[in-house]
Amino acid sequence: MKFSAPLAFAGIFALGFHCVPALAQQNLQAHQHGRAELQLAIAGEQIDLLLLTPAYNLVGFEHPPRSTEQHQTVDSATAWLERTALVNTDKQQCAPMQSDVQTSWNDEHTEHHDHGHDHAGHSDIEITQRLHCPGLTDATELETGLFGRFPGLEQLNTQWVGPNGQNAARLTPGEHRFKIAR
């Protein structure tokens, strides 16, 4: 197949999501503050997820962090995102086995070795996680703690593929649960 995505990244996650840097180079993603996309692939007791959000929703700005305060905001957000399962069952059974946080300003710096230009456009954050959830097969609902931790997030368009087929839900701070069973 003639896919342009570098397949070298396929090794990161055997099943779920990869080719993260390829996204930033090619077709531009829709970018709307307050909104984010969450994709879940559910199989057995495992969930592979990808969260794609404008950086603004999580840290409140879109330029690379400059002040100490901004660095702290980014570091604490990154630490939370790496530690916390972004979706969970009502009994909090899920724990992240792998977690990866990518910001587009990081890509810019590593790929172009920083030519001194400041990234003036929008920045996105991509989080990929693999969760292990004992008892997931009995769970009918999943919930997310993202709204509680990040008040800048207003709407989370969630799509999932699981044993009961495909579905989608639009989550908001008031409605942060969704039914995965039919």
Add this chain to the structure above:
Amino acid sequence: MNSFRLTLSLATASLWYRRRVLALVCLTLTLSVTLLLGIQYLRTEVRQSFTSTISGTDLIVGARSGQLNLLLYTVFHIGDATNNIRWSSFNDIKDDPRVDWAVPISLGDSYQGYRVVSTNDQFLEQFQYGDDQKLALARGQWFSQLFDVTLGADVARQLQHELGDQIVLSHGGGRTSFSNHTDLPFRVSGILETTGTPVDQAVYISLEAMEAMHVGWESGVAIPGRTLSAQTAEARSFTPDAITAMLLGLKNPIMTFQLQRELSQYAAEPLSAILPGVALSELWRMMGQFEQALLGISVFVVATSLIGLVAVLLTIQAQRQREVAILRAVGASPRLVAGLYSLECVLLALASCGLSLLLGASAISALSPWLLQHYGIHIGARSLNADEWLLLGLVPVVAFAISLIPAWHHWRKSRKQSFGSSAQD
């Protein structure tokens, strides 16, 4: 307990005595509860029928466009494709190790207003709807010859076609197309079974036939001498240059998002890959507003008839003064008299609920064959779900609540009618 039994027997006797007036009230309430329940039932069923239009397909791939547009033209036969995709891309994607099966779809022509879908035998084998049900032929077989056509159930029924009929397809869409493929008639080789999905509303030919039909049509109309005759066409082999869309099934559905992202970055041409389940739920979210409004209206209808019930009860109250006086004279407490009112109201509501269940069930079993035949909507009888029971259960509860108005009225009034003992009440 004893007094309850007494109230119950008094209430039934009183209801029976006023049966003529109350039967009308009961009828109004029955009809409105049937409406409420019917709308709630139908919206669940229609949603079910709607979301089961396609199943088992992991991705639909077409030219770059929005997900609703792609879903509408591939699955619902509404609207048109913005662009085609290359045959080479189809083969490339079909050979991806993650892809289990791929069904090509080419659209563009029509027959008497029905869409012509050109595809291959994989469509019959892989397309699924409902609870992973496969397509089946009611009569005949799936197209095998170049100029064979398989009809959807509705097309065959509406146009009264039988196996072996010769039909002429039209160039382009629309019922009144003036350019017909008259020189290359098709033979009906098979008729599909009713599915209750848009599959019933289309006719199916092979990709090769679609190509053969359009040789010599490059300028949009048939150029005499350049088109093929049936004999010369059958002697040639055709490979399409382009198709409109493809349906993909993956070996492991977990890979859906991964493949979707790769396809949206496909280097050879701009493609869109959508998850049909996700697109359907998006579409339903837009249409869902409408059914909410319908449900709201029917709630108001029930409320209106309950208010009508109270009005009737209050009217009857005037006629019941003598009856109440006698009841009080033989020792009935004001509470018993008030309870009588509430109980009558709840009994009426319960009777209405029971009747509306019967009415609804018989209406559904009577109408479902007709709905399937004329509208292709499959609505089966099933037992009520929790929401519907809740809605039904709310009717007697609300009836009890509003019965408190005349009951309280009565209780106060009968306390005033002093017959000695009631002074201690």
